[in-house]
Every structure is written in structure tokens, then in C-alpha cells.
Amino acid sequence: MSIRKTTLLGLFIIMLHMVSLSFAGSADVYPYGDYKKGARDSSYGEKRPVTTVEEAKRVLTEYFVNKDVRIGEIKEKGLFFEAEIRDKSNNLVDKVIVDKRTGRIRSTY
Numbered sequence: 001m002s003i004r005k006t007t008l009l010g011l012f013i014i015m016l017h018m019v020s021l022s023f024a025g026s027a028d029v030y031p032y033g034d035y036k037k038g039a040r041d042s043s044y045g046e047k048r049p050v051t052t053v054e055e056a057k058r059v060l061t062e063y064f065v066n067k068d069v070r071i072g073e074i075k076e077k078g079l080f081f082e083a084e085i086r087d088k089s090n091n092l093v094d095k096v097i098v099d100k101r102t103g104r105i106r107s108t109y
Contacts, residue, residue, distance in 0.1 A: 048102065048103040049100060049101055049102075049103070050081065050098050050099070050100055050103045051100065053074050053076055053081060056074055056081035056083065056098045057071055057074055057083075059098055059103055059105070060074075060083055060085075060096070060098065060105065063105055064085065068087065068088065069085050069086060069087055069093060069094075070085075070086050070087075070088075071083055071084075071085065071086075072084030072085065072086045072092070077097075079099065079100055079101065080097040080098060080099050080100055081097065081098045081100065082095060082096075082097050082108070083095070083096050083097070083098065094107055094108075094109055095107070095108045095109065096108065
């Protein structure tokens with residue numbers, strides 16, 4: 001096999017491995033486009049406006065209730081709220097946004 005074919009095969013294998021890792025699930029992965037389903041929601045992605053920092057904190061607290069994290073500082077931005085997610089040692093583990101129009105939670109990392 002030529003060096004060029006070997007290099008291409010190696011790159012293909014690396015890319016295939018990277019794609020498979022991106023689809024692998026983990027219990028410690030935070031949400032991407034998720035939201036806390038509540039009594040006012042009937043299906044995934046239903047619009048549920050979040051209009052205040054206090055409401056964003058409530059939505060995040062409810063969503064992360066079974067995770068070993070706490071909600072840190074929340075800042076209001078244009079169309080979303082940005083919140084820090086911290087562990088017990090106060091280390092930053094994620095930054096998430098809560099879309100004001102839909103209530104969806106998305107990681108910024």
C-alpha cells in the first residue's frame with residue numbers, strides 16, 4: 001500500500017472515530033436544546049417564554065435538580081439568559097443559555 005493510501009486510510013479512521021465519539025451518550029453531558037417539561041408544556045420544543053432572571057433560575061434549578069451542580073451567576077442578554085453551572089467546589093463546569101422565547105437550555109461549550 002502506498003504512503004498516500006495509508007495516510008488517507010488513517011485520516012478516515014480518525015474521522016470515523018471522532019464521529020462515533022460525538023454520538024456516544026454520557027450521564028455527565030449537559031443539555032443541548034433541551035428544556036424542563038412542565039404542566040404548561042405538551043410537546044418537545046413548545047414555546048414557553050422565560051422573561052426574568054428569577055424565572056430562568058427556576059427553570060435551571062428544576063432542570064438540574066438531580067445533577068450534582070448548582071446554578072451560579074445569571075446574566076440577561078439580548079434573546080437569552082446566560083448562567084454559570086458550578087460544582088460543589090465552586091468550579092465552573094458549564095455555561096448555559098436559556099432562550100427567552102422558548103425556555104430551551106443550551107450549553108455554550
